[in-house]
Amino acid sequence: MEGHPMDSVCDCSQCELRKAFFDSFSDEDLGDICRNKTEFPFFRGDTIFSEGDRIRYFSYLKSGLVKLFKTDTAGKDQIITIAGPYDFVSLLGVFSDTHHSYSVSVLEDAVLCCIDIERMREIALRNASFSMNLMERMGAVSNKIIREGLEIRKRNTHGKVAYILLKFCKDIYGTCIFDLPVSRREIAENIGMTTENVIRTLSELRKEKVIRINGKEIEVVDPVALERISNYG
Amino acid sequence: MEGHPMDSVCDCSQCELRKAFFDSFSDEDLGDICRNKTEFPFFRGDTIFSEGDRIRYFSYLKSGLVKLFKTDTAGKDQIITIAGPYDFVSLLGVFSDTHHSYSVSVLEDAVLCCIDIERMREIALRNASFSMNLMERMGAVSNKIIREGLEIRKRNTHGKVAYILLKFCKDIYGTCIFDLPVSRREIAENIGMTTENVIRTLSELRKEKVIRINGKEIEVVDPVALERISNYG
DNA sequence: ATCATAATATGACAAATGTCATATCACCAA
DNA sequence: TTGGTGATATGACATTTGTCATATTATGAT
Numbered sequence: 454m455e456g457h458p459m460d461s462v463c464d465c466s467q468c469e470l471r472k473a474f475f476d477s478f479s480d481e482d483l484g485d486i487c488r489n490k491t492e493f494p495f496f497r498g499d500t501i502f503s504e505g506d507r508i509r510y511f512s513y514l515k516s517g518l519v520k521l522f523k524t525d526t527a528g529k530d531q532i533i534t535i536a537g538p539y540d541f542v543s544l545l546g547v548f549s550d551t552h553h554s555y556s557v558s559v560l561e562d563a564v565l566c567c568i569d570i571e572r573m574r575e576i577a578l579r580n581a582s583f584s585m586n587l588m589e590r591m592g593a594v595s596n597k598i599i600r601e602g603l604e605i606r607k608r609n610t611h612g613k614v615a616y617i618l619l620k621f622c623k624d625i626y627g628t629c630i631f632d633l634p635v636s637r638r639e640i641a642e643n644i645g646m647t648t649e650n651v652i653r654t655l656s657e658l659r660k661e662k663v664i665r666i667n668g669k670e671i672e673v674v675d676p677v678a679l680e681r682i683s684n685y686g
Numbered sequence: 687m688e689g690h691p692m693d694s695v696c697d698c699s700q701c702e703l704r705k706a707f708f709d710s711f712s713d714e715d716l717g718d719i720c721r722n723k724t725e726f727p728f729f730r731g732d733t734i735f736s737e738g739d740r741i742r743y744f745s746y747l748k749s750g751l752v753k754l755f756k757t758d759t760a761g762k763d764q765i766i767t768i769a770g771p772y773d774f775v776s777l778l779g780v781f782s783d784t785h786h787s788y789s790v791s792v793l794e795d796a797v798l799c800c801i802d803i804e805r806m807r808e809i810a811l812r813n814a815s816f817s818m819n820l821m822e823r824m825g826a827v828s829n830k831i832i833r834e835g836l837e838i839r840k841r842n843t844h845g846k847v848a849y850i851l852l853k854f855c856k857d858i859y860g861t862c863i864f865d866l867p868v869s870r871r872e873i874a875e876n877i878g879m880t881t882e883n884v885i886r887t888l889s890e891l892r893k894e895k896v897i898r899i900n901g902k903e904i905e906v907v908d909p910v911a912l913e914r915i916s917n918y919g
Numbered sequence: 920a921t922c923a924t925a926a927t928a929t930g931a932c933a934a935a936t937g938t939c940a941t942a943t944c945a946c947c948a949a
Numbered sequence: 950t951t952g953g954t955g956a957t958a959t960g961a962c963a964t965t966t967g968t969c970a971t972a973t974t975a976t977g978a979t
Contacts (some may be wrong), residue, residue, distance in 0.1 A: 476831070513913065525840075533832070533960075543823075544829070545826075545828055545829055547823075548818060554829075577814065578815055579814055580814060581810060581817045584791035584810075585811055589781055590820040591778075591825070592777075592824070593779075595828040595829075596777070596778055596779055599835065602835035602839065603764055606764070606835065606838065606839060607758075607764055609877055609966090610965075610966070632861055636925090637926070637928095645839040645840055647968080648930085648968090649929090649966095652926090652927060652928060653966095656929080842936090869955090869957090870956075870957065870958095871956075879937090880937055880938080881956090882938080882939095883935090883936060886958085901945090901957085920953085921978100924975100924979100925975085925976075926956105927974070928974100930957085930971085931969100931971105933969095933971085933979085935965080935966065937962100937965075938970100939953105939963095940961075941960085942959085943958075943959105944956080946956095947952105947953090948953090949952090
């Protein structure tokens with residue numbers, strides 16, 4: 454963990470994520486968490502933690518965009534998923550594992566809310582409804598990753614690229630024009646194809662006038678066609 | 687749910703799975719669960735539940751082998767994972783979703799231990815350590831599915847087939863000779879390739895004397911070579 | 920500014936994979 | 950038994966995808 458605590462941290466009672474995560478908290482527990490949490494700002498390119506690091510915090514993303522990834526013995530990265538606000542950075546192993554099984558680094562400047570893992574465990578162990586709440590929320594994140602993996606697995610290269618472009622449009626930015634937060638190589642690492650074929654497929658989509666490309670800027674000109682390509686290759 | 691309750695059900699205090707799942711139970715809760723669980727026997731080919739069915743039970747596999755899968759609009763199946771004893775059949779959505787998002791059917795005769803979902807929720811809501819225990823156990827199953835998906839995604843066809851054969855060897859049967867519980871088509875549905883290429887790859891592995899094939903029976907003659915193919919294509 | 924490095928882009932080619940056709944075999948139901 | 954259906958198997962071929970080479974552009978460090 455490289456960041457430094459922020460000077461101004463939010464009052465948890467106002468936290469927009471409170472309802473999502475901590476609705477089942479008593480005022481006592483909320484105060485306890487609030488006094489003992491730390492908000493860390495991170496910047497594009499920062500590593501939040503690396504595969505193999507000891508797990509110290511339970512953490513979730515308040516803002517920004519990160520990638521979760523694994524690095525193989527040959528040094529090649531494989532991106533598990535790209536996560537945004539409301540997503541946990543701590544996945545399900547957080548209470549059972551002692552060390553992280555994946556790395557997280559920052560794609561867009563981010564603020565991470567971190568709670569000491571032991572304190573979190575204590576609270577979860579005496580507040581069953583919070584524990585259930587947590588299980589549901591973390592389950593949703595895990596299920597999203599599983600579903601995404603299945604969607605990617607069943608598509609050919611065109612479908613894969615279309616699928617991830619639509620994810621940026623619909624899930625991440627909510628608009629048809631956006632700056633890609635990742636390189637073509639990272640897209641390749643995410644969907645399991647080569648960098649060259651990602652570039653080639655993007656070029657083809659451009660030639661077919663489905664998208665417009667200007668460096669990192671992508672505009673989805675024909676979302677219907679892109680959906681069709683995503684669904685039928 | 688098509689099965690019929692079994693005549694003889696195990697006394698939960700003796701359940702070999704008790705330690706794994708219900709270690710945090712008080713005797714009271716254990717008795718409660720024990721009286722209210724139902725064990726269902728299922729047979730090869732049975733459907734345990736289908737995508738879209740209402741979730742009625744929290745359930746886990748005591749014995750046997752099942753496949754979890756989704757069916758797309760064209761009627762094509764995609765296998766999420768093959769699960770054995772100690773695996774949950776209920777994945778993480780079980781407490782937050784109302785309907786199943788995948789189907790489960792039986793590959794090898796199985797016994798399912800089912801607990802009414804509402805009763806399970808009640809107990810989890812008043813027993814935080816059970817709730818945590820459950821989160822850890824379900825998290826482990828989800829993580830396994832995610833990991834498996836990543837391993838499959840990064841391999842070419844030879845690597846994929848080698849990977850799944852090694853899964854049968856090491857994880858499922860613990861022996862180098864086994865009867866495949868699935869068809870070539872189901873392998874294809876699991877690892878995202880065509881049936882023909884699964885058959886072809888198996889034939890090639892046979893010609894290279896890495897495996898021996900006799901119908902459904904597979905013998906891994908050269909596990910080291912198979913590992914190499916799994917890791918390096 | 921300048922250099923080095925990485926990212927983007929494209930072509931040519933090889934290799935892998937999917938599609939289609941066909942054949943045999945196993946198995947189940949009538 | 951017979952007939953039908955699905956599973957396994959293989960070849961031929963087309964298409965897709967990966968690999969390698971090369972060029973240009975962007976980016977960051979000094």
